[in-house]
Amino acid sequence: MRIQKIVVTALFSLFAAPVVLAQDVAVSGSTPSKQTAAQFLDSIKKTFVTDKMASCVDSLWLKELTSLDLYADLSADIKNIDLDEKVEYNLSTELLKKRLKELDAKSPFNIEYNPGLENLIKSWLKNRKRAFERLMAVSEYYFPLFEEALARKNVPLEIKYLAVVESALNPKAVSRVGATGLWQFMYQTGKQYNLHIDSYVDERSDPLKASDAAAQYMSNMYRIFGDWDLVLASYNSGPGNVAKAIRRSGGQENYWNIRRNLPKETQGYVPAFLATMYIYEYHKEHGIVPNRAIIKHFQTDTVGIRKQISFKQLSDLLDIPIAQLQLLNPSYKVNVIPTYTNKMHYLRLPADKVALFTSNEDKIYAYVEFENARRERPYQQYLTARDSSRVAARDSMPKDVSTKTKYHKVRRGENLSSIANRYDVSVAQLKKWNKLRSNTAPLGRNLRIYKTVAAEENTAVADASNNEKEAKTEVSSSQKVSDTAVSDNSEPQLYTVQAGDNLSSIARRFNVTVADLKQWNNMADNNVKLNTQLKILTAETAEELRENAVATQEITHVVVAGDNLAAIARKHQVSVADIQKWNNLSGTQIAVGAKLIIQKTDLGAKSEVAANKQKSRSESYLVRKGDSLSAIAKKYPGVTVSDIKKWNKISGDDLKPGMRLKIKGK
CATH class of the missing domain: 3.10.350 (Membrane-bound Lytic Murein Transglycosylase D; Chain A)
Structure with a gap:
């Protein structure tokens, strides 16, 4: 195990200044998807049940956490310090010996006076008082946690000072050789002590689990050496180097007797630990006034996470700074809390935020699902299936077909997906035909669209083109609507279904009926899925279509020898396209004896509708x-x-x- 050599100042903060609640996002100028996200987030938060406990926060502490101003200075200072260099400081040698003897009496470590330890203590008291004031504030958060872990393994509680030497109580500390966390575990040693490490999580930075692992390591080393000073030396340089030093010292087993045979950095390791212990125990006598931690460890709590969630989503929902989440949950490497099938992960929060989270857990996960559904994916399976079916249908078409070219002018609010759905083609085809490189529909541009038409149908299609042009409205089997001219103002707008929507609420919102919505979107029932895009016609156009509805009569035509679709269309005064649509025919081939459905318009009923329309308009106004x-x-x-x-x-x-x-x- 590679251990960081020197005590580094704590760059610590527990809680940041209060954050203003998320404000409403201006609707104008933003895209529909962003509007939907902001509205959904605000709607979720407005329903939160809030706890009345106030959070104590201070932005200065957060700056301390994120600031690394003293790290390099202290590292260089302690690395280059000469333990043999005399330091002038108002602390007599006799008083120091007395205090070290007092520490030795209540500690299992061999704390004895030596000039090198005296020089180190005086140097820190003279030059690093401010650093220890900050360290002692951080200690209020971490020391109770360390003591609990050490006590479980029957390890001396004074070992808690070792974390100050190792990482300056910074759970994100990483040494030049990769040792990580409060206790500076190397990768292999962390794995050996069951600390999980993957792309999302590094438990070497988890204060609880890393402290348990460190206590277990100390306990194992004590069973080997039987001396806590040697345990500390082995924690820094490894048990092999300590064993070599013992052999080279002629079998002596006291740290101070074998110190000269240990690696250079380990020679100053135990003195740094003892100097830290002394300053913590006698800080009052030297005028060191610790900064106070605003929130201590017992004022936080954990909650199990059931679905993957990011720090950004938690910050938006709970109004807690991301930096604070990073401090309280340092083991998550990419600011995401994952969910595994065989392992539970936990989120640590201030006590009042835990209450807010648990009171609104279902709503929080609903927002996470909403966010994930909006995330762009590389290629959706339903698009692949749809394009495959279209290719198969094209390959199965008879040879006697021709191609017609149509043009669609892109209007505001349209996208390639909606245009492709309208003309029953794929987005990939639209992009290929019009040499588009992106998925953005170019506003105002006429897009080229190719449609295949049977050769026998060409004449009939030309006669009926005014009725069929661009298929303005789909006709359902239960409610037949004539394809009489509808002006360009009937161009539908698209509405994205949001959480909590149903057909009734959407119909009320746009002053239309549920039947209209089902008809315009070819819906067989009232079920509608989240994020589905529905076509919405204007109220005026909807009224126009309803008033143009005419009664129809279905008859059956039995195919006889010599029949073809063009002849049948002329006989019944309809188009080939109509017959294909009514009978779900993809080609022009028909079998003798087949029964074809033919829809005939009741002109009498049409006249009656027109009369009712005139009467209705005389009694009402839209x-x-x-x-x-x-x-x-x-x-x-x-x-x-x-x-x-x-x-x-x-x-x-x-x-x-x-x-x-x-x-x-x-």
């Missing part, structure tokens, strides 16, 4: 953007604003586009 009650009243002679309010039970003057007002007439 509110449009910019309308006001006074402007609407002027459209109907003899009707006043008061009449409209009375007939529609309106108390104020606010109108929303899409509202239908009753107009009873005069």
Whole structure:
């Protein structure tokens, strides 16, 4: 095991200054996905049950933690110190001998006076008082934890001072040879003492587990040497070097007698430990006033983590600085707490934040799932399956087909995925046809789209092109809607389903019906999945489509010898494309005896719908953007604003586009 040689000042902080709660993100100018994330985070946090216990925090402590200003200076200072160099300091040799004798009486270590130890103590008292004031504040957090681990293994509690020498009580300390953590374990030694190390976790930096491992190591070495001074020496240089020093010293087994035969850095290791113990025990006598830790170890607690979560997500949800999470959970290497099937990981938090976490655990994990669902993935399986099916369908098509080229002008809010779904092609095809390098739809550009059409169908398609053009609206089998002209204003907007949404709430939000939503999105039931994109037509367009609905009659045509789709289409005055759509035909081949469904429009019913439409419009008014009650009243002679309010039970003057007002007439 390679051990850091010198006491390094503690760069410590337990808690940072209070952080302002997450504010609402401005909607204007942001992308829909960012709006959704911010709104979802705020909606989660607004429902949190908060604990009334106040957190004691101080930003200066956090600066101490993240600052490495004294590390290099102290390392160089102690590395180059000469134990034989006299240091002038107001501490008499006799008084020092007396105090060392007092320490020896209550300690299992062999604490004896020697000039080198005196010089080191005086040097630190003269030059490093400020460093020890900061170290003693950090000790209030770590020492109770160390003492508990040492006591379990029946190891002297004074060993806790060794962590000051090893790492300056910095759990993230890493030596030049890779020794890591409070107790500076090397990789192989850490593995030997069951400290788990992988890409996410390094338990050498875990204060609890590393302290248990260090106590076990000390206990094992004591069974070999039977002397705690030699145990300390072996912790620094390894038991083999201590055994060599004993042999080279003629069998002597006292540290001070074999010290000259130990490695150079180990020669100053035990004196550094004893000097640290002395300064901690007699700091009052030397005017050292420790800084006070604002939050001590017993004011924190742990909670088991059931789903992988990042420090960033915890910081956003709990309003706790990431630096504070890093301090309290130093074993997590990449600021992520993973979840394994065979091992539980724990999160340490201040006591009040633990209460906040456990009171809202389900909501926190719901937000994590939402964040993970929004993460970009390399290639989704459903896209692969969809493209594969399209390739298979293309290969199975008859040879007598031709290609038609269509153009789609990209409008605001559209993306390649929505355009591809509209024309039943893949995103990869769109990019290939239009030489696009990214997945961004170029606003205002006309995209080229190729569609295959059967040769026998060409004439019929040309005759019926006005009815079929770009398939403005899908027709469901339960509710047939005519494909009469719908203006470009009917271009649908896309709505991403959020947590807590259902079809009813979405329909109310956009002033449409559930049936409309199901029809526009080819939905067989009312179930809707999170993050699904739904087509939403404007209220005016929805009304127009509903008013254009006509009754239809289904008849069955039995295919006889000599029939083909073009002949059947002409016979029933429909298009080949309609017959293919109604009967789910991918090609033009039909078998003799097959039964084809033909939908015939009832012109009488269509006239009745038109009459009802005229009547409905004379008795009601669909509110449009910019309308006001006074402007609407002027459209109907003899009707006043008061009449409209009375007939529609309106108390104020606010109108929303899409509202239908009753107009009873005069």
